[in-house]
Amino acid sequence: MIRKSKNIILAIALLLTPAIMFGQTPIPLGVLSSFEAYAGIGAVTNSGTLKGDVGSHTGAITGCDGPPSFVGTVYHNDSTTLQAREDMLWMYINLNNLPVTNFSHPAAFGSGETLNPGVYSIPSAGSLAGTITLKGGANDFYVFKFEGAFTIGIGSTVILAGGLRPANVFWIANGAISATPTLASNRTSIKGTLFSYPGAITLGGNCDLEGRMLSTNGAISTGVNSVALRPLGVCTIPIPCLDPKKPVHDVLGTIDDFIFFTNNGAVTNVSTSGIVGSIGADNGSLSGFESSTHIRSFELGPINTVTNQAALDLNSAYTQLMAIPATVPSGTIPAHSPTFGLSAQPGEILIPGVYDVATAASLTGYLTLDGGGDPNAVFIIRINGAFTVTSRAKVILKNGTRASNVFWITTNAHAIAMGTWSSMRGTIIAGGACTMGASGNLEGRMLSRNGAVAFSTGTAYNEALCNISSNWTLPIELLSFTAVSKNAHLQLNWATASEVNNDYFTLERSPNGVWWETVKKVDGSGNSKHILDYSWNDNSPYTGISYYRLKQTDFDGKTETFNIVSVEQSEAEELQAYPNPVVHTVTLLGVNQDQQLRIFNTAGIDVTNSTNISLSPSKKTLLDMSHLSKGMYYVDNGEKPVQVIKL
Structure with a gap:
């Protein structure tokens, strides 16, 4: 594409x-x-x-x-x-x-x-x-x-x-x-x-x-x-569409890539959901995502540098967000009660600020976060107790408010529970379990410092719907991305027409289009106005069909994921030689036209002479070995060599 x-x-x-x-x-x-x-x-x-x-x-x-x-x-x-x-x-x-x-x-x-x-x-x-x-x-x-x-x-x-x-x-x-x-x-x-x-x-x-x-x-x-x-x-x-701006409090680090993550606990999903963002647990398990549409990767610790760093970054983000001075502190004017929202649309209208609630809190009905035309408007709600979002409660962003500048935080081991059909916006950081009922909708993240994360039959995403401005271009212009079978391995090829601020590419592989793993990181070319070709061989593909997707990351950490390709591994044809032993010319079967033949002696020395390799009228490969001394040789087509004895 x-x-x-x-x-x-x-x-x-x-x-x-x-x-x-x-x-x-x-x-x-x-x-x-x-x-x-x-x-x-x-x-x-x-x-x-x-x-x-x-x-x-x-x-x-x-x-x-x-x-x-x-x-x-x-x-x-x-x-x-x-x-x-x-x-x-x-x-x-x-x-x-x-x-x-x-x-x-x-x-x-x-x-x-x-x-x-x-x-x-x-x-x-x-x-x-x-x-x-x-x-x-x-x-x-x-x-x-x-x-x-x-x-x-x-x-x-x-x-x-x-x-x-x-x-x-x-x-x-x-x-x-x-x-x-x-x-x-x-x-x-x-x-x-x-x-x-x-x-x-x-x-x-x-x-x-x-x-x-x-x-x-x-x-x-x-x-x-x-x-x-x-x-x-x-x-x-x-x-x-919003300009591609970083949040005012850019504290998430690598946890920014995740939609669901816990330091310690299980991450689960029930039935068919739509999810954009990585899913991970540093110490726990992942389950229930098989039938869902999921864009990005799964990461499971504890022996995983990605989840290890994400856990550190989540704890650091919590510490930094809790250290921001409150602008609407509890117990002073204007204070906010533990109950957010009103039943009638547009509901309660909240102005930007850092809100501290000293007890458990709840959200019912509609809550509008009005940025007043400021794309840098910040809403941080810190709750010293459990936080409950009732069924069909909705958070609405208005007048420039961006989900990346909204945070919902519970202290200590307090849980956050969001009801069925609820609609939330912002990054949600729970001290304990963090759950959303069936048919929920989330733009942001569900994160737990120490507890389970559970989702069900809903939609969750942590990317802006589109990022567009009059002077911003995508880091690369991709011309093609293909996967082809090459006998025992699969070859991934892609080409770019131009590159701007391009750091690296990531190749991800999946057996079913649901569970993805990172298999290769390839350095980009920074800036280029010329066509560049890239290639990588997967020497251990899945049996049957393998799915691949290409992700690009620029020097600012922004990513772009491209179309998925699939390929089925063909059976590698075994290289055969006859007659064997041979006096003059040996016939080889199992040689593809794009393979290069090499002949090695028992000392590992290449004794190939390309002028002695030809095709018979029936398109079989003929190898003239009459010039070689008697002994054992290895004929190699890049897949699996075959022994040939020269008499």
Whole structure:
């Protein structure tokens, strides 16, 4: 994948999408832009008509054998479907992070209503019945978010008015999505992408969809006489972007790379989650992440220099953050009570500061951290007791506040427990256990100095949604990244068109696209305006398919991770020689055209003469040994040498 300068991308976006202002960029779909139906985990079954690519990383694909019922490309358990899982996670993060504009709409949509563009949040399952009109221009958008299943009734119709496009409409459910089968005389017509996170998607018989079907974990099926078409055009929903600035209190060190980490305890996950950031324990265990989409690495101590340093850095960060003077100290005016948040949106509005709470504390409802337009606004909440976040409590960042400048800290061995459907922002440092209930959402980190870290069926990430400014370019422009089988080893090749401030590359390997290990660090070239080629041989790949990803790190510590590639190791063909012993010419089998032959005597001296190596009419390799003295020789093709006796 070619990496472009981000100011070039911004310039194009500004020209093509007038509604997008500086500091915003359209939501990227990645490889999913060509898909009509994709399931990260789950089968795809087509009994109608599908037009657009179809894929599943784990699950069977049926009914997609070709026109007229299917027009597109099928992808199954390969590097494309693995990349699609990551792209789908980023898409969900971006959509879920959009500011909600309507909290008050009932869970039932339709019945002839007309809506205005915006983001609609429903704290329960939802439904659509009858007709609904969505009005707006070509770059306006609608995002409907349901905290539960979404059901589309018989004969429901979505009408787009004023130039609004299906590519900018999303129906997102934290549960299954189903369009009830109907009669041909009363067809259901849906506009927009159906996105289940997680759950099955069922498009019943005689239902029409102009939009994608995406599921993180659930089967996708289309009924008889149904029609699903990939929407035309690109998605122009804008997401906010921040300049790539370090936090005001840059104290995390290597722990900055982690999303979940504990000095001492287990790190666990339940069911299917989406996670961006490294996961580690210096003294403990890691479990439950097999079915989740995870971007970055797993690190497990105690014999691990990465986790050893992270543990030291976590303790150091805690010490430094606790030493910052309080600006809103407990017991003085203005003091803050142990209870944060208010039930009505936008909830309690907190100004920047360092808050000390002398007892256990809780967060209920909504809490808005208002930076007042200052991107360096800092919010540090230090609690001398346990901290409880109730179900569906939400922290909202406003007016320049960045998650990297928000810290939630409990002292001593006090735990932090966040409820189901809670939404937190900032780095969370617990003295004891640190947990988040099912369907939670976290932008920041969950860290424990001495206790378990537990997560469940949610989304967690510690990177900004995008980093963009008018004068910042990516450290490298990657031209290619490939993996090829070379008999007993696999060869990784990549090339850059230019490099700026490039420190090093990291190659990571995985047997399944979930568990990643670092296998090689390759120095970059600092600054270059020329094409540079890199290569590394993996001499101990996994049996079967190996997945690889390339990560680049610049001198400032910023990283960029590129697309995943996969390759299956081919069986190495054993080198054979006949006749053996030989008087004049020996025939060799198992020599590839890219291999170099060398002949060594028993003293290890190279006696190769390339003019004595030729190809027979049947393309077999012939080696003339008539000039050599009698004795034993080793013929080596770079894999496994064979002994040849010269008479």
